[in-house]
Amino acid sequence: MGLFDFLRGADINYGLQEYQAEPNAVLLDVRTQQEYIGGHIPGSQNLPLQRIEAIETVVEDRNRPIYVYCHSGGRSQQAARMLGQMGYSRVKNIGGIMSYNGKVER
Numbered sequence: 001m002g003l004f005d006f007l008r009g010a011d012i013n014y015g016l017q018e019y020q021a022e023p024n025a026v027l028l029d030v031r032t033q034q035e036y037i038g039g040h041i042p043g044s045q046n047l048p049l050q051r052i053e054a055i056e057t058v059v060e061d062r063n064r065p066i067y068v069y070c071h072s073g074g075r076s077q078q079a080a081r082m083l084g085q086m087g088y089s090r091v092k093n094i095g096g097i098m099s100y101n102g103k104v105e106r
Contacts, residue, residue: 010076012069013101015094016041026058026067029097031077033069039104041097049075050083065090072096 019025027044029036036046047058049070059066066088070076073095082092097104 002094009048010073010093010095012095012097012099013067013093016100016102017066019065019067022065022067025067028058028066028068028079030068030075031053031097037106039106041069041102042105044069049079052079053086055088058076058082059088062087063089065092067092067094069094069100070096070103072098074106 016027019027027041029040029044029046030049030052031040031046032048032050033046036044040046045058047055066083068076068079068091069084070079073093076093076095080091083091
């Protein structure tokens with residue numbers, strides 16, 4: 001990691017590699033339902049940031065790895081912080097789908 005890499009924020013493509021290597025991990029899209037329907041990363045689950053308090057409907061185990069993304073990285077950063085405050089210990093913000101290089105599902 002270079003001196004100024006932190007300015008670029010999370011790299012979703014690298015984060016997805018980590019997610020895929022992590023058994024039992026959850027890929028969480030915190031965009032709105034309409035954004036999710038418009039195109040999302042295959043295998044992701046949608047829980048909009050406005051409903052993040054309902055996380056237990058998606059992930060009950062607070063030690064289960066959760067990889068969070070949104071459009072540009074702002075909402076996923078908020079969601080990761082909130083999930084940490086709720087006791088989820090293995091949460092990682094992987095950034096925004098706008099930097100994603102793979103195929104999307106509709």
